[in-house]
Amino acid sequence: MRQQSPVQWSFLLSSRPARALALAGLVTLGACSRHEAAAPAPRPVVALAVHADGQALQAASLPGEVQARYSTPLSFRVAGKIIERRVRLGDTVKNGEVVALLDPADAQKNAASSQAQLDAAQHNLAYAQQQLERDRAQAKENLIAPAQLEQTTNAYASALAQRDQAQQQAALAKNQLQYTTLVAGHAGVITAEQADTGQNVSAGQAVYNLAWSGDVDVLCDVPESALASFAVGQPASVALAALPGRKFSARVRELSPAADQQSRTWRARLTLINPGADVRLGMTADVTPAAPAAAPGGVFTLPVTALFHQGRQPAVWVVRAADNTLELRPVTVTRFYERTIVVSEGLKDGESVVLQGVHTVSAGEKVRPIAPLHPEDFAS
Known part of the structure; x- marks a missing residue:
């Protein structure tokens, strides 16, 4: 603005209207100057500095039970009376060992009848073959009519088919007789008795339950919160109540692809590595999955209200200490709990994280961090 000389100011102020106009102009210029200098105040956000727990995340243990990898019922393939x-409950059996017998009387008679039918069919076949050979020789000499040779040939083919049928019936009857003897198909331990001597059983009805020798599994039901730690191939630690003070290594062998409709848990099977002879089937176990990889120095526990998403990637809002502006930081969430989450990667110790209103802020926004009025609401 151009400066006015004293003479000019005295001229302007010599009249009352001019003096009022000049004063109004000065007030307007001062107000405009103050409006341009005022800057918007930083937006307050609820934020706290986070600190690492200082140790790797400890996974919660789950109850389980020791079982054989394979367990099958032993049953007769034919009906009969035991x-x-x-063998009895708890006995060890070998592969091919006889464990039970049915009354074989009916099967023996059926086998004898089938053998008699086979003998008769073989005799008829031998006779039909001799007759066919004679008729062929006579047909060469034109001593019989061609129709008679055709009849003989047909009789031989019918006798041959009857002999084959009788052979199959005899073999089937022989198998039925063998099925009256129940044999263990694998080495293992009898874990259940489901039929007694003198009882009539149907074909396929279980008499024993056989737990195969060999690999030993631990079965447990995994809730949704611990599902990430039970991937196939994941290592785990197993403690047995009957063997206090000892830890066994295990590895997840199988995980159910769907949750149980009632319990909403997933059935997991873990294979014990070198279990030893003192590990018995049916023992109760505590299964602890291997702790997931943590950030250097530990993991961070945050309230669930701090969680945001960048696309499909979990993220949190971090207040940069240099200029108090917001930055959307992708993080790795190791575990979800009812009120908290566990972050293993993406944060540094001492950084301020927005705890509330994460859906109302934007990247690059200047903010003023304030502590929550009730810190206990954000406690883990």
Whole structure:
């Protein structure tokens, strides 16, 4: 603005209207100057400095039970009356060992009848073959009509088919007789008795339950909060109540692809590595999955209200200490709890994280961090 000389000011102020106009102009210029200098105040946000827990995340243990990898029922393939049981609950059996017998009388008679039918069919076949050979020789000499040779040939083919049928019936009857003897198909331990001597059983009805020897599994039901720690191939630690003070290594072998409709848990099977002879089937176990990889120095526990998403990637809002502006930081969430989350990657110790209103802020926004009025609401 151009400066006015004293003479000019005295001229302007010599009249009352001019003096009022000049004063009004000065007030307007001062107000405009103050309006341009005023800057918007930083937006207050609820934020706290986060600190690492200082140790790797400890996974919660789950109850389990020791079981054989394979467990199958032993049953007869034919119906009958049990006349003998040779093993009892807890007995160890070998592959091919006889464990029970049915009354074989009916099966023996059926086998004898089938063998008699086979003998008769073989005799008829031998006779039909001899007759066919004679008729062929006579047909060469034109001693019989061609129709008679055709009849003989047909009789031989029918006798051959009857012999084959009788052979199959005899073999089937022989198998039925063998099925009256129950044999263990694998080495293992009898874990259940489901039929007694003198009882009539149907074909396929379980008499014993056999737990195979070999690999030993631990079964447990995994809730949704711990599902990430039970991927196939993931290592785990197993403690047995019957063997206090000892830890066994295990590895997740199988995980159910769907949750149980009632319990909403996933059935996991873990294979024990070198279990030893003192590990018995049916023992109760505590299964602890291997702790997931943590950030250097530990992991960070945050309230669930701090969680945001950048696309499909979990993220949190971090207040940069240099200029108090917001930055959307992608993070790795290791575990979800009812009120908190565990972050293993993406944060540094001492950084301020927005705890509330994460959907109302934007990247680059200048803010003023304030502590929550009730810190206990954000406690883990």
